Amino acid sequence: MSQHRPIKGVILDVDGTLVDSxxxxxxxxxxxxxxxxxxxxxxxxxxxxxxxxxxxxxxxxxxxxxxxxxxxxxxxxxxxxxxxxxxxVKAFPGTAELLHHMHDQGLKLIIATSAEPDELNKMLQLIEPHIEELFENATTSKDASQSKPDPDVVQAAIERIKLSPQELIMIGDTAYDIEAASRASVAAIAFRSGGWSDEDLKGAVAIYDGPADLLKHYDESPLARGL
Incomplete structure (x- = not known):
């Protein structure tokens, strides 16, 4: 059996993934x-x-x-x-805990969202005050000429986090997140929290109910085990 490739960073969508918006x-x-x-x-x-x-x-x-x-x-x-x-709008249960856990495990975190910068800042404050300090950076609508499912915002995140696509995984809640990640050569974990079906999310390497579910199964997830 081949050795799993370790994950070093996570690209995160926000709306429908971290907050119920x-x-x-x-x-x-x-x-x-x-x-x-x-x-x-x-x-x-x-x-x-x-x-x-x-x-x-x-x-x-x-x-x-x-x-x-x-x-x-x-x-x-x-x-x-x-x-x-x-x-x-509220953060999903387990969002802050998952972000802290990933950060504590040494993963670099970056946001890739279609939201505008000022909206993103307000969303992050809903999760926890100063939660933005856990992130290396963020890419928003200002950093992409085309939004998801085009890969622009994901590619911008890859450039800023300074890791290869193979060292990264994206977490999102829509088929657009999965397609954008795929077109940037990044694997994706999907959450059902945005209302999409497993069939719609079938391109993901793993599907969880939301942040709390991923945190519960973290040690068996691609984040811990690699790809």
């Missing part, structure tokens, strides 16, 4: 579109969360995020999310 983001998008005069069903938008606005708006409304209308809707979504829904 997918529904809040969906509602903010739906309300922003309604505000702009477009009635879109919640179920139409929900499966798209995990992509950035550069993907959501063309997919749903055939509007570019960079167009005046796209910028207007994106800005309104951000306002609605921060003013109305951010206060409803």
């Amino acid at each position: 997918n529904e809040a983001h969906t509602r903010a998008w739906v309300e922003a579109m309604e505000w702009a005069g477009y009635h879109v069903d919640f179920k139409r938008v929900a499966p798209l969360i995990g992509m950035g606005g550069d993907k959501v708006l063309p997919e749903v409304l055939n509007i570019s995020k960079d167009s005046p209308e796209g910028q207007r809707i994106s800005q309104r979504r951000k306002e609605i999310f921060q003013q109305k829904y951010l206060a409803t």
Whole structure:
């Protein structure tokens, strides 16, 4: 049997992975579109969360995020999310404990998210004050011309963490995370916490319910055993 390749770093998605925010983001998008005069069903938008606005708006409304209308809707979504829904978002059980455990095991941690930098900072504070100190760095929408499932944000994370793709694993909650990781030659662990089925997440090397479930099974996981 071949020797397992050790993991030295972890690339982490945030929304739906570390914090329970997918529904809040969906509602903010739906309300922003309604505000702009477009009635879109919640179920139409929900499966798209995990992509950035550069993907959501063309997919749903055939509007570019960079167009005046796209910028207007994106800005309104951000306002609605921060003013109305951010206060409803909570970290998943076990999130802080998992992050501390991975860090204590000597793994380098970095974030790769489609969120904007100011939103990311607010999300991290929901996990634990100063939790950002556990991370080497973070890549956000500002670091990627294309959001997931394009690999841009993952590739940016690889460059910043200064490890090879083979030394890394990504943790996410959507098929977009798995595809983005795969296109950057990084293996992925998936969480069911974002609402996706095991069939949707089948490209992952392992699937867990969420942070607490991975922490419970940590010693048997790819993080401890390698790939």
